[in-house]
Amino acid sequence: MLRKLVLAALALLLGGFLLIQLVPYGRDHTNPPVVQEPAWDSPTTRALTMRACGDCHSNETVWPWYSHIAPVSWLVYRDTVEGRHHFNVSEWNNPRGGEDAAETVIKGEMPPAIYLLAHPEARLSPAERDQLIAGLLATFGGEGRSENAQPEQGEVEEGD
Numbered sequence: 394m395l396r397k398l399v400l401a402a403l404a405l406l407l408g409g410f411l412l413i414q415l416v417p418y419g420r421d422h423t424n425p426p427v428v429q430e431p432a433w434d435s436p437t438t439r440a441l442t443m444r445a446c447g448d449c450h451s452n453e454t455v456w457p458w459y460s461h462i463a464p465v466s467w468l469v470y471r472d473t474v475e476g477r478h479h480f481n482v483s484e485w486n487n488p489r490g491g492e493d494a495a496e497t498v499i500k501g502e503m504p505p506a507i508y509l510l511a512h513p514e515a516r517l518s519p520a521e522r523d524q525l526i527a528g529l530l531a532t533f534g535g536e537g538r539s540e541n542a543q544p545e546q547g548e549v550e551e552g553d
């Protein structure tokens with residue numbers, strides 16, 4: 394009896410898993426063209442940014458095999474669309490987010506922890522992290538020169 398229940402549950406799970414593969418959301422992995430990059434202060438800054446941020450903040454996303462499998466595909470797709478929307482170094486003809494870039498690294502918000510679990514190559518050593526922060530500040534400006542940077546005054550939260 395128990396065995397039958399377990400088998401039925403497994404069959405349901407498997408069926409569900411197969412069914413969600415039919416959902417079209419998140420399957421479009423065509424990268425838009427690279428239109429214009431920022432005026433990087435150095436090739437190192439560009440390399441570190443592409444390594445740690447490029448999958449979600451450029452049009453040169455590398456889509457791993459699991460990004461084709463739901464439900465992970467939905468998360469990866471959403472992160473990429475959202476990430477590009479806030480800050481996209483391949484569309485610097487329409488610059489956005491640059492002034493916050495260094496700060497997100499200083500605060501440890503970017504790259505997201507869950508991304509680093511799946512992408513050990515995007516992890517930065519403390520020295521690389523410092524180099525990236527300095528490079529982002531030199532390229533984009535922005536807050537975060539020191540730990541006790543003043544909170545921005547009169548900044549309007551942009552809605553989604």
Ligand code: HEC
Binds near residue numbers: 493
């Ligand atoms: C796994 C995908 C992913 C990676 C990798 C990633 N980001 Fe993000 N980033 C996002 C998403 C999603 C958002 C928008 C939602 C949010 O703010 O959390 C975002 C938002 C941002 C923003 C706008 C936030 C704001 O306060 O305006 C900046 C700037 C940013 N990221 C910089 C970076 C930098 C710099 C790196 C690399 C060190 C990086 N991100 C790596 C997904 C990513």
